[in-house]
Amino acid sequence: MFSRFFIERPILANVIAVITMLLGGVALLVLPAELYPQITPPTVRVSANYPGGSAKVVADTVGAPIEQQVNGVENMLYMSSTSSNDGSYALTITFEVGTNIDMAQVLVQNRVQIALAQLPPEVQRQGITTLKQSTDIVMFVTLTSPDERYDSLFLSNYATIHIRDALSRIPGVGQVTVIGAGSYSMRLWLDPDELAARGLTTLDVVNAVEEQNVQVAAGQIGQPPAPPDQATQLTVTTLGRLRTPEQFGDIIVKTITAPTPQIVRVRDVARVELGAQTYDQFFQVNGVPAAGMAVFQLPGANALDVADRIRAEMEQLREQFPPGMHYDIPFDTTLFVREAIRELYLTLLEAGVLVLLVILVFLQDWRAVLVPATTVPVTIVGAFIALFAFGFSVNLLTLFGLVLAVGIVVDDAIVVTENAAHHIENGQQPKEAAIAAMVELFGPIIGITLVLTSVFLPAAFLRGITGQLYRQFALTIAATAVISAINALTLKPAQCALWLRPAVQRPRFIFFRAFNSFYGRVEHAYARSVHWMTRRPALFMIPYALLVAVTLWGFLALPTGFLPIEDQGYFMTSVQLPDAASQDRTKAVVDR
Structure with missing residues (x-):
């Protein structure tokens, strides 16, 4: 018999349980933690910039060629694009749930390369980026200057140069987007009257800047082949790209030789x-x-670990801040996740304690309580092995499944313990009693496990976002049921053989005596009521039908929703002004 093998080898049974808990503990440490499973379809974002182009020009010259090539990429659901009057273009391609985001990015990149030759030269010079986009924002980091020593432009530039790359290197960070006044740029504000007086156009200035603001390799002096008496070889270093407004102002735009020699510079x-x-x-x-940085996590990353690493990195970067600069984290999504998971862990602990108290009240033997008591940690911790194997995460649904499983996993252990105790009361030794109990219970344990798994497994085969959401919940409970069955067939009979003893006739604790007396009366009253109702089945079919009708009415009347609405401690406000509203007008509304 299967269980007899472990009854005669209790050390092996305990070693299996210990290894299960160790592997489960290791899996728990590496599993990502998040609020809900990854249910949003993966997306890839293509962005480009056409300086000076209007929204219509960008849509016609940049958006149309790219979208014609990208359309129909493998596993694509839909795509949406935005063309703005500042010359920016963004295309978001949404793929089916479960698509490999890395492969999707490669496929989109290949399609974009095909369209590259059809784009304007200015767009090609600016470059086109194709990035996998994560919709899961971890936190928002801001840079401010309390004494207003630095403006938003300086803060944004500092974030781009010194902070963005450091945060991007953190494991689990997918993207860091700097939001603010933008980067520094050399601005040339042309005077139309001066240009007209000198017979120049805007294109003349642009060409002059492009020709003279370059980085060139000037070569070497004395480079071979050279005369035999050449003693030195010198590298020529020239002024490369210009850096200061004065250097840009000295760029020569035009040279006039007649009637009077004259040099026209940019500053003129x-x-x-x-x-x-x-x-x-x-x-x-x-x-x-201020300047802001939105930090997004990679799919499958541990949000709590990423948030901790970001905070630690910002503390190190703060030591290098110039005087008068301060950082803050006004928005952190992991605070709610951390609190929600902590509450579920607490609920899991409370559920385990309550289950053990109920077992103690009914069995009234601390030795018998130890058998199902060890089932809870072995099964619940071992379930994290299944979560790791399935590629799941620690989220509200998996933890909720574990909370529900606490009451399920102890059933097999209670049945084994109760049956073994029954045989001991009939005069058998604990070892023989455990063997006899498992002979009777091996089939029922396998059967109830198959029933439980068959109830939850169909939910794992649902398609789309719904299936992605409830698959983890269903498979978590199914995995705990399987681990509980294995535990009941290996460790529990061995523990019954070692720990259970024949009952000693002695007065019970006063609480147990009172409970037994009360429970006996309740049981007797329940048995009499059941006997009375079974003799009048037709009479009780009426309230049963009413109960079914009320249940159906409540199911249809209650509002439906995909996920419950939860208060996460923040709210967002969006202000929409009429078309063509100026930035000053928008800022005035925001300031109010």
Whole structure:
């Protein structure tokens, strides 16, 4: 018999249980933690920029060629694009749930490369980026200057140069987006009157800047082949890309030889200053100019671990901040996740304690309680092995499944313990009693396990977002049922043979005596009521039918929803102004 093998080898049974808990503990440490499973379809984002182009021009010259090639990529559900008057273009391609996001990115990139030759040269020079996009934001980090020593442009530039790359290197971070005034740029504000007086156009200035603001290899002096008496070989270093407004102002735009020799420089026809690359957006924190960084996590990453690493990295970067700069984290999605998971862990502990108390009250033998008591940690911790094997995460649904499974996993252990105790009361030794109990219970344990798994397994085969959501819940309970059955067939009979003893006739504790007396009366009353009802089945079919009708009415009347609405401690406000509203007008509304 299967169980007899472990009854005669209790050390082996305990070693299996210990190994199960160790593997489950290791799996728990590496499993990602999140609020809900990854149910959103994966997306890939293609972005480009056409300087000076309007929304219609961008849509016609950039969007149309790219979308014609990308359309129909493998496993694509749909795509949406946005073309703006600032020349920016963004295309988001949404794929089916379960699609390999890395392969999807490669397929989109290949399609974009085909369309590259059809794009304007300015767009090609700016470059086209194809990135896998995560919709799961971890937190929002802001940079501010409490004494307003630095403006939003400086803060945004500092975040781009010194912080974004450091945060992007953190394991689990998928993307860091800097939001604010943008990056520094050399601005040339042309004077139309001065240009017209000198017979110049905007294109003349652009060509002059492109020709003279270059990084070139000037070569070497004395490079072979050289005369035999050449003693030195010198590398020529020239001024490369210009850095200051003065250097850009000295760029020669035109040379006039007659009637009077004259050199026209950029400063003669334009005002040169170091400003922002774009002035189309602003960012504030509590009314103070600031810069923000939205940090997104990679699919499958541990959100709590990523958040902790981000906080630790920001603390290290803060030591290098210039005086008067401060960082803050006003938005952190992991706070709610951390609290929700902590509450579920607490609920799991409370459920385990309550189950053991109920077992103690009914069995009234601490030795008998130890047998099902060890089932809870072995089965629940061992379930994390299944979560790791299935590629699941620690989320509200998997933990909720474990909470429900606490009451299920002890059933087999209670039945084994009760049957073994029954045989001991009939005069058998604990070892023989455990063997006799397992001879009777081996089939029922296998049967009830198959029934439980057959109830929950169909939910694992649901398709789409619904299946992705409830698959983890169903398979978690099914896995605990299987582990509980294995535990009941191996460890539980061995423990019964070792721990159970014949009952000693002695007065029970007063609480148990009172409980037994009360329970006996309740049981007797229940038996009499059942006997009375079974003699009048037709009479009780009426309330049964009413109960079914009320249940059906309540099911149809209650509002439906995909996920429950939860208060996560924050709210967002969106302000929509009429078309063509200026930025100053928008800022005035926001300030109010």
